[in-house]
Amino acid sequence: MEPMVDLQELISRAGDAVVVCDVHGSIILWNRAAERMFGYTEAEALGQSLDLIIPEKLRARHWDGYRKTMATGVTRYGADVLQVPAIDKAGRQFSIAFTVSLLHSADGAVTAIASIIRDDTRRFEKDRAQRMRISELEALLTHAQKVTGI
Template sequence: MQTSVDLSQLVSAIGDAVVVCDPDGMITLWNGAAERIFGFTEQEALGKSLDLIIPQRLQERHWSGYRNTMQMGQTRYGSQVLKVPAVRKGGGALSIAFTVALLRDAAGAVNGIASIIRDETERFQEERDLRKRLAALEARASA
């Protein structure tokens, strides 16, 4: 039995952010989870550069990788999770983890990138706190 899936409903309902960009890095799709995670409404994000959510200090590095991915037509982040800092509306920092999928036209040329993004801020902070506690315990044990 084959089940038909309404892809727009799936993208809207999914708990992770789904962000799609064109070859120039302009946002063409921004779901409700992206609004919740980053604080920008769909209207505020569509047609804008990904710089909207990339910390300024990382933008040059990001765009170098983005351009390379568009030219080469391949990425290692399709199956490997990338963990990076990001920014919310208003400038607040967060930690995200994401994978990407290259979107191709009928001729096979890359014509966009879709990202599935999860807010990992709380988990990242918990891990950082645990590492600090472990370091403190190890320092006491060796004293």
């Protein structure tokens, strides 16, 4: 006997944010993890544009890519993780990592796009600190080589 899976409960209880938007970019699904991550309740988010969580300076680029994906039915972020800044209800900017899945109607037309999103701020800050430290060490090495003539 196959186990019964309640997809609504799975999405509701997922640790990562699950956000689904229609072809126009209006939010049609917003789970509890999205509420925690972005600060908007489901009632506040449903029907809203994704601009709700996209920093203003990135919106034009986002929408260019979104429209292209909806028109072509092709995305490069289905398997690759995309890392970008996001904003929450309080206006705090933070780093997210996500993948997307295109959803199709029975005739194959793209009807929606689902995103699985994780707050990636800690990893991003750790990577940035490591890059800064490497740059500092490289500068020290270069200086030491100049001073010693090596």
